[in-house]
Amino acid sequence: MSGRSRARLVGVGGLVVVLAVWWIAAETAFSASGAVPTPWAVLRQFPDDGWDFYSRHVGDTLGGAAQGFLWGNAVALAIAVLVLLIPALEGVATQVAVITQCLPMVAIGPLLLVVFGGRTPSVFLAAMMVFFTTLIGALLGVRSSRRTTLDVIRAYGGGRWQQLTKVQAISALPATFAALKIAVPAALLGAIVGEYLGGVDTGVGVAMAVAQRQLEVERAWAVALLCGLLATAGYALVGLVSRWVTPWSAGQGLPGGER
Known part of the structure; x- marks a missing residue:
């Protein structure tokens, strides 16, 4: 086997x-209480709930999670590239990432809801949840580059940009994709928490909150189970993309035909 x-x-x-x-x-x-x-x-x-119920709520939540996923990862990768070009900024970037990870979502969400309203808290919290993981993963991946390979680029007259694009970016791909896989369920969680705080009428967080208030135990568990399935599907999808983009990370060969 x-x-x-x-x-x-x-x-x-x-x-x-x-x-x-x-x-x-x-x-x-839990047979007496019926809580489980x-x-x-x-x-x-x-x-019993029907396709329309879940498609409406899931569609809105996935939209907010996807926006947060894109924004958070875009900012994280942009900062990672900037740190590589200007290494002196690494300390500041790392501190900012740690701060965003330590901020409590239940404290930030209501403030965003008061200031912006709508789905902005869901998008922002989703972006904040993925920022730390992707930034640290990208930086760690870049550091995995072999010093001898970087020295070869420098010996042939290559500069910092050539080292970044020819060596470090490729070396960082496996670790970056590993961080992106973790970012998928994190973005979904951030979007759900943003909806759970209020300000919107649809979404998985809203459906779960209403089910809890109305003591609809089966529906609350069904929504929670659906969230888990969506997170698992997103994680697996990014994993498939990672396996296709970086086959050498799974032992299927190295870029450039090396073995």
Whole structure:
């Protein structure tokens, strides 16, 4: 059995175990309170609510998460390039990234809601959630460049820009894509928290908040399960793109035909 097949088998086995534990907990420890419905009850909630309900809420949330994902990653990668060109800025950039990671979303969200309103808090929180991960991942990836390769570029008259585009950018791709994979569920979480704070009428966060207030337990769990599935799908999609763009990171060969 290959390593990839073994990993898939382990993944399926883990999913079965999680579902079994969930079902047993729902039928035993939480049977009286009803706070944890069975997996079957949650699955039945999807056709009961209908396609229109989920498509409307999911579409708005994905839109905000996608905007935040693009903005946050664009700013992070731009700063990473700037740090490479001007190394003295690395300390400042790292401190800014750490600050954005430490700021509590539940404190920033209401301020953004008061100042801007609408979906701006969702987009901003999604961007803030991905900024730190992508910036640090890109910088660490660039540092993985071999010093001997950089010296060869310099020996042939290449400057800082040639080193960045010919060596460091390629070396940074695997780590950057690893950060982008993590950024997908982070952006989704930021967008949901922004919706959860209010100011909008549709979105996964809104649907979850309404279900909790109305004690619709199965619907709340169905929405939460859907969020997990969306995050997993986005993570897997970026992983596929990463495998296609950087096949050498999976041991399938090196750029330029090296082995």
